[in-house]
Amino acid sequence: MERITSFEEWAALMEAGNTALLFVKTDNCSVCEGLYPQVLGLQTDYSLPFYQVNVAQVPEIAGQLALFTAPVVLLFYNGKEYARFARFVRMEELKGRLQELVERGECD
Template sequence: MKQIGSFEEWIKTIERENELLLFVKTNNCSVCDGLFPQVTALEADFPIPFYQVNAAQVPEMAGQLSLFTAPVVLLFYGGKEYTRFARFVRLEELKQRIVELIERGRAD
């Protein structure tokens, strides 16, 4: 999973990638720490790029993406948010949404 280190880097990434997953975490978040390896493991199963950002280190991301909790998993398509999962993420539903995102990309 690639790291986003600044809001400017995020803007360049979202302009470059047609489809992507963004995992947002923060410091001292046990739910984030538990979910992160599970989401990371999905990266091998899907042909879209996975990114992560620590909202405590890049606070502009939280403001710009209207993030009020952590963790948050966001899927993007064509530079726009496709779906979001916040706090407690059901992995089966996340997998289903990633498949939908990939199929949408193939249809376009």
């Protein structure tokens, strides 16, 4: 999972119309630490790029993406937010939304 170090970096990826997953975490978050390996494990099953950002290090992204908690998993389709999962993420729901992108031909 590639790290995002600034909002500008993320905005450039989305301006290009990319389809991607963004995992948002913060410092001292046990739920974030527990969820991260589960989401990371999905990376081998889907060909879209997976990114992570720590909002404690890039606070601007929280404001720009209207993030009020952590963890948050965001799916983007053609540069636009497609799905949002916050705090307690149901992995089956996340897999279902990823499968929808597979069916659209956006990832394998």
